[in-house]
Every structure is written in C-alpha cells, then in structure tokens.
Amino acid sequence: MEAFKRMSMISILLVGLFAAGISAQEVAQPDQGVPESALVTRKVSAVGYEVGGGGTKVDLKGTELMSDSGGEAKVEIKTKAGRASIDVTAKTLKPPSTLGAEFLTYVVWVVTPEGRTGNTGELIINKNGDGKLSATTPAQTFSVIVTAEPYFAVRTPSEMVVLQSEPRKDTKGKIFPISEYKLMKRSQYQKMGNSLGLTLDPNVPLEVYEARNAVEVAKSRSADKYAPEVFAKANSSLKMVENALASKADKTTVLSAAKQTCQFAEDARALSVQRKEAERITQEREEAAAQAKAAAEAKAAAEAAEAKRIADANTAAAKQKADAEMAAAKEKADAEIEAQAQARKLAEREKSELRARLLEQFNRVLPTTDTPRGLVVNMGDVLFETSKADLQVPAQIALAKLSGIVSNYPSLRLGIEGYTDSTGGADFNQALSEKRAGAVLDFLVAQGLDAGSLSAKGFGMNSPVADNTTASGRQKNRRVEIVVSGEVIGTEIGK
Numbered sequence: 151m152e153a154f155k156r157m158s159m160i161s162i163l164l165v166g167l168f169a170a171g172i173s174a175q176e177v178a179q180p181d182q183g184v185p186e187s188a189l190v191t192r193k194v195s196a197v198g199y200e201v202g203g204g205g206t207k208v209d210l211k212g213t214e215l216m217s218d219s220g221g222e223a224k225v226e227i228k229t230k231a232g233r234a235s236i237d238v239t240a241k242t243l244k245p246p247s248t249l250g251a252e253f254l255t256y257v258v259w260v261v262t263p264e265g266r267t268g269n270t271g272e273l274i275i276n277k278n279g280d281g282k283l284s285a286t287t288p289a290q291t292f293s294v295i296v297t298a299e300p301y302f303a304v305r306t307p308s309e310m311v312v313l314q315s316e317p318r319k320d321t322k323g324k325i326f327p328i329s330e331y332k333l334m335k336r337s338q339y340q341k342m343g344n345s346l347g348l349t350l351d352p353n354v355p356l357e358v359y360e361a362r363n364a365v366e367v368a369k370s371r372s373a374d375k376y377a378p379e380v381f382a383k384a385n386s387s388l389k390m391v392e393n394a395l396a397s398k399a400d401k402t403t404v405l406s407a408a409k410q411t412c413q414f415a416e417d418a419r420a421l422s423v424q425r426k427e428a429e430r431i432t433q434e435r436e437e438a439a440a441q442a443k444a445a446a447e448a449k450a451a452a453e454a455a456e457a458k459r460i461a462d463a464n465t466a467a468a469k470q471k472a473d474a475e476m477a478a479a480k481e482k483a484d485a486e487i488e489a490q491a492q493a494r495k496l497a498e499r500e501k502s503e504l505r506a507r508l509l510e511q512f513n514r515v516l517p518t519t520d521t522p523r524g525l526v527v528n529m530g531d532v533l534f535e536t537s538k539a540d541l542q543v544p545a546q547i548a549l550a551k552l553s554g555i556v557s558n559y560p561s562l563r564l565g566i567e568g569y570t571d572s573t574g575g576a577d578f579n580q581a582l583s584e585k586r587a588g589a590v591l592d593f594l595v596a597q598g599l600d601a602g603s604l605s606a607k608g609f610g611m612n613s614p615v616a617d618n619t620t621a622s623g624r625q626k627n628r629r630v631e632i633v634v635s636g637e638v639i640g641t642e643i644g645k
Contacts, residue, residue, distance in 0.1 A: 184423055185430075188337075197225070197323040253310060257296070263326045297312065301416070306334045339367055381422075387410050394407055523633050529545060534589075567607055571618050583608030
C-alpha cells in the first residue's frame with residue numbers, strides 16, 4: 151500500500167505535466183527501430199511563425215475521417231521565451247471510438263518541415279465533441295495535427311488523422327510544404343482477430359481503459375520478452391489501478407495511477423520495438439556473413455581444385471606461374487592493408503586538426519580547455535545577473551558566436567552544465583544551476599542549433615574547481631561549462 155501511495159504521488163506529478171501542456175518532445179524520446187512496414191506517410195503544410203506580434207491563427211480542418219469537425223490553433227512566439235505556445239480549440243469531434251474500438255483519446259502533434267513529430271498533449275473532448283489544449287514546443291516552424299490514439303503517451307502518431315492545420319489568408323508566417331511525415335498504421339494497435347477496445351463501462355474512467363490498452367499494445371509488441379524490466383513495472387502499475395478501482399479509491403488516485411501505467415507501457419513498447427529491430431538487423435548481418443563465408447570458402451575450394459588440376463596437368467612452368475600470381479595477390483592485399491592504415495592515420499590527423507582549430511576558435515569567444523570529455527567552454531558568473539539565470543548581453547554575444555561556429559559541424563554534441571559556489575542553501579544553488587544551464591540551452595536553440603544535439607543539467611555546489619573559502623575561488627566555482635564532444639573531433643559521442 152505504501153508503494154502504491156508513492157507511485158500515485160509520482161503519477162499526479164505526471165498528470166500535472168500533461169495537463170499543463172508540456173511538450174512530449176521534451177520529456178520522451180521518439181520511437182526508434184519501428185519497421186517501415188508498420189508506417190505510412192502523409193503530406194501537410196507547415197508555417198514558419200513570426201516572433202512577437204501577439205501571435206496568429208490557423209484553421210484546423212477535418213479530414214476525410216471527420217469532415218464535419220474543425221477548430222483553430224492560435225500560435226504565439228514571445229521574443230524572450232523563444233518558444234511557441236499553442237492554444238488548440240476543437241469543435242464537434244466524434245468520440246474516438248467511432249473510428250475503431252481500439253481508439254480511446256485524441257492527441258495533438260506538431261510536425262516540423264523535416265517530418266519530425268512531437269506529442270504535445272492529450273485533447274480531452276466533452277459530450278459535445280469540443281475540446282481545448284494549451285501546449286508549448288521549441289519548434290518555430292510546424293504544422294498541427296490531431297490523431298485518434300489508444301492512449302495518450304504514444305510516441306508516433308497513428309494514421310487516424312482527424313484534424314490538420316491550414317493557414318488562413320491572414321495567417322502571419324511563411325508557408326513550408328512538408329513532403330512526408332510518418333504515421334503508425336492502425337493495424338499496429340489491433341490484436342490478432344480482435345481489437346483492443348471493448349464496450350466502455352460508464353462507471354470506469356476512460357484513463358483506465360487507456361492504461362489497459364497501453365499494456366495490451368506493449369504485450370502485442372513482445373515487450374514481456376524484449377523489455378521485461380520495464381513491462382513488469384507497467385503490469386504491476388496496472389494491477390494497482392485495477393485494485394484501486396475495485397476498492398473504489400478516490401478518482402485522483404485511480405487517474406494518476408492509470409497515467410503512470412500508460413507511460414510505463416509506452417516505454418516498454420518503444421524499447422521492445424527498438425530491441426526487436428536491433429535483433430533483426432544483427433540476425434540478417436550474421437546470415438549475410440555466413441553466406442558470404444560459405445561462398446568464399448566454396449570459391450576458394452573450387453579455385454584450389456582447379457589450380458591443383460592445372461598444376462598436375464601442366465609443366466613446372468605452369469606451377470611457377472601460379473606461384474607468381476599468388477605472390478602478386480598477396481602483394482596487392484598487403485598494399486590494400488597499408489592503404490587502409492594510411493587512411494585511418496589521415497582521419498585521426500584530421501580529427502586532431504579540427505579539434506585544435508575548434509579549441510582556438512572557441513578560445514577567441516570564451517575560455518576553453520581540451521579535456522578527455524571534450525572541449526570545455528567556461529562561462530563565468532559575470533555573464534549572468536547576480537543570483538539569476540538571465541544572460542547578460544556579453545553572454546548572449548558570446549553564445550551567438552559560439553553557435554555560429556558549432557552550426558558548421560552538425561555532428562557535434564553540447565552538454566551544458568551549471569555549477570554554483572557553496573554560498574547559500576543547497577536547494578537554491580541546485581535550482582539556480584539548472585536554470586542557468588537551461589537558459590544557455592534555450593538561447594542556443596533559438597540561435598538555430600538542433601535541440602536534439604543539446605542537453606542541460608545543473609550540479610549545484612558539486613564539483614568545485616577552486617577553494618570556496620576565498621572570494622576568487624567562489625567566483626571560479628560559479629560557472630556554466632559547455633562540453634563540446636563528438637566523433638568528428640575524436641571524442642566518442644556520449645562519453
């Protein structure tokens with residue numbers, strides 16, 4: 151019971167996140183390893199929204215699935231925030247179950263010009279089919295779509311698109327066609343010979359059915375085999391939901407536990423799909439290697455037999471010729487090995503030269519050191535307002551220059567780490583270090599760097615670089631470090 155209470159408190163926090171419209175692009179990784187056979191593609195148009203100006207609106211048009219439905223989305227990008235806020239209003243949507251018993255809810259997505267999709271939250275509709283959702287996204291150019299889903303925490307939109315955005319005549323922004331983005335086939339959410347959904351009991355919250363769906367979908371993707379550690383959590387969480395429902399626990403406890411179950415189940419499903427795809431690739435590689443080996447051995451055996459037949463049938467001169475050919479082949483192989491070694495040396499030298507060149511360029515902007523972790527760019531405390539995370543103008547100028555350098559090397563990864571001195575409370579220092587690291591990340595994203603190549607973390611008063619008992623030491627400890635790494639400069643990404 152105590153474990154259930156702890157799980158429920160965590161779940162309530164998750165529910166709060168989704169209710170507040172926190173973008174799932176920022177709290178979940180996209181699906182990895184989904185086979186192409188499970189996906190379909192679709193076209194749409196995106197809008198490059200203008201910063202400031204009070205925002206603008208686009209229409210949400212019903213698709214062939216719900217042509218009588220509609221709505222609108224108001225998008226606003228405030229100058230300082232550098233993020234887009236989206237207020238979605240939907241009208242006269244039919245219950246998602248009308249599209250198939252496996253569908254229980256609606257989810258709002260953003261689609262970028264590159265075809266990337268992000269789950270921005272669950273769209274709850276009332277009995278009239280109306281619903282609203284407020285969310286944010288770091289993207290500034292995107293389309294908005296609404297899909298029917300078996301549960302709220304999916305990472306790839308289903309092919310059941312019911313609404314998609316269309317610019318109005320007065321929409322402020324530039325139009326960008328999205329030639330292709332990927333959707334999950336409906337069949338991926340259906341059990342063999344029977345759909346996931348059942349007749350809904352009005353006395354059972356919808357979130358409980360979503361939780362059941364999520365666990366069933368994960369199991370149908372073999373999560374119990376390929377991701378047992380996560381699937382076990384989902385199963386255990388679902389049992390807690392069922393027990394809470396049976397014991398008529400308060401609604402908040404049931405809903406928060408159901409939300410947590412969906413998240414566990416979706417994590418298990420995504421991990422299972424990824425591991426199954428990795429297993430398939432490994433198996434195909436091994437089979438191809440075995441076939442190549444067998445073919446090579448057969449070919450070598452045939453050549454050896456032919457060589458022996460010729461040697462037996464011909465004169466010693468023929469044997470000498472064969473020996474000469476073997477020597478030439480070995481010489482060629484040795485030459486190829488030497489060429490490969492030279493190529494590796496050249497690649498390592500190029501990495502070293504690029505690393506040195508970047509070190510010099512970064513040092514012109516901010517103090518930078520070369521470490522085993524990568525190139526560490528140091529932003530001192532003076533680049534922030536005192537005890538705040540607001541970037542001073544010199545910091546903004548320096549970061550703009552830094553992003554200009556980094557943008558030329560897309561494979562680079564930037565880990566942003568915030569630190570403080572030991573003055574003040576640990577909680578305050580931890581929060582301040584996280585906010586400063588986050589402020590740097592948001593500014594770099596606003597400068598055009600890919601958010602997927604950035605990470606931010608605060609370490610508070612941990613890992614001091616100087617003595618905290620002196621003023622100069624404390625100033626050195628109040629810093630933000632940007633760790634630049636990547637295989638292109640000889641540092642393995644993520645290490």
